[in-house]
Amino acid sequence: MLSTTAASLRALETARQCAMLGAHHRTISFITSLTPGYIARAVYCRQYPAPIGRPQYSEDFLFKTSRRLQAEASLLAAHYRRLTGDGFLPADALITAYRHHRTTHPSSELGFDQAFFTVSRLDGIWAAGKSVLSFVECLNCHSSYLAAHGMAKRDNCPVCRTDWQAPSRRRTAANAPRSAPAPPVPPRPEHDEPWQLDLDIAHVRLVRRLEQLGAGHRVCAVLAGEHWTNLFRASRGRPTVTCAHLSRPMPLDHWSAKTEVTHRVQYAIFAAHFRRLVQLDLTPVEAICTAIEEMRKACHGYPKPVSFDRCFEIAALLESLWGVPTRQFDLVRCLECDSHHLVSKAETRPMGCPFCMLIRRHRVLLPTPEAAGANPS
Ligand SMILES: [Zn+2]
Ligand SMILES: [Zn+2]
Known part of the structure; x- marks a missing residue:
């Protein structure tokens, strides 16, 4: 993995x-x-x-190949050097320089492996144990061209001795060599099977996002579809084995009484966003992540933020996902304040709307507006 x-x-x-x-x-x-x-x-x-x-790793490539390829390799290496000088990492500099080269020299025969081997030998990295190439500045055209270390400056700059207008010799040959750069590739047709690398990149990104949002490793494994998800079992005493109860389950028969009001407020905001996003056809995983981000934005500064894993459980119980057989929560609209909050179906006498309770609590705990107005600080 x-x-x-x-x-x-x-x-x-x-x-x-x-x-x-x-x-x-x-x-x-x-x-x-x-x-x-x-x-x-x-x-x-x-x-x-x-x-x-x-791969075409040839030590004497630069000295035996055509002058045009020598010139192209030198131009590419000079571009690579400018990029590394600007702080690019070697891999990024090589890829950027090679892409640039293909754009500026569409008929180029310089293969990526050759470019790679050239900068390896220039910097003594990757395939080369030490640096054996350096730049020599041409006195005529002032380009930098590659030469073996210690080579005296001579008038053999490949850049100004190449006839750039002439068609490439090998290009016109009947059998184009396989190092010829591929033409620009059209967008992938839909029937093509997905690229494993793309799937892996998306997977790593998803796992990182889940971890940054605070998902526990088990919930993370469930949401990212890890193959070892099946190893997880519900906690003891649960009638069913579901993915949603990875930790101690919430007490659904006394849910509103046993859940703090400020937590119920956060769950309500999360659940409302989650349901809306699922209805917009987001995948449940995307909907959970986005709904948690929205809820945390709305509840920014709450002293007791609810955990990612509990929100996952709320989402599973609300929409009967991840192994939960039936919906265990309703999202109920409050007639007084018009906001929606969660009510457990298993609870016979649920407490009221948490938003209204918060307002009531503030009325009790905070000074009344009159009193505050009478004593301006
Ligand atoms: Zn020159
Ligand atoms: Zn209310």
């Missing part, structure tokens, strides 16, 4: 970019540190299949 740290989300998103740019398995492994098994299983898809063969 993937962990949900920021690092893992970053690795997945980086792997996604690399796969779309045609990176080899090994290249993605170097850049992201994802395991080979995971890359093989999830990173490629029908639309972005794994490239065949070995």
Whole structure:
């Protein structure tokens, strides 16, 4: 299972970019540190299949290839260097520079793996143990081009010696090499099966959101659809085994009496938002997260905020979700204040509207407006 740290989300998103740019398995492994098994299983898809063969890591690529490719690699590396100089991380700088290169040189033959290997050798990272390349400034065109360390400045700048107008030699050959960049890909057709990597990225994002909202690990597992959800059982004494009762269940037969008024206010606000969002066709998981955010905004500063897991239980009992067989709560409108609050169906004599009770309590606890007006501070 993937962990949900920021690092893992970053690795997945980086792997996604690399796969779309045609990176080899090994290249993605170097850049992201994802395991080979995971890359093989999830990173490629029908639309972005794994490239065949070995990645083009060639130590003398820069010195044996065409002048045009040397020039392109130098331009890309210079762009990469500007980005890392601006604080970009190497992976982001490489991906951005490569994308830029493909836009500015649409007929380029420079593959992503070659670009990767070039900047590896420039910075001594990833596939290279140490830095063996550096920039030399051309005295003629003032571009920076790549050369082996310690090479004297000579007049062999590939940038100004390339005929940029001429069509690429290899491009015009009958059999275009497989390193040729793929043409822009149209949006994925709907019948395509989902990309495992996209599912994993969405999953990691969801788990992080749940954790940030304070979901306990069991509720988190249920909402994120973890396969080990089935390990959870209801607490002892519950007649049914449901996902919704992962902790000590709420006393539904005395719910309003045993629940604090300020908690009932929060549950009521949560439940009203939750029901509205579910009716808007949000998934129950999205609806829970958004309803909790809305409720916390409305109840900002409450000294005793209700927990995420209790809200999950309220949602399950209100709409009979996550294994709850029937609805256990009604959302009832108060005739006095017009707001909605929760009433447990199992309770014979529920207490009144918590909003009205709050107002009443404030009337008792706080000085009356007259008294406050008589003693201005
Ligand atoms: Zn030059
Ligand atoms: Zn009321």
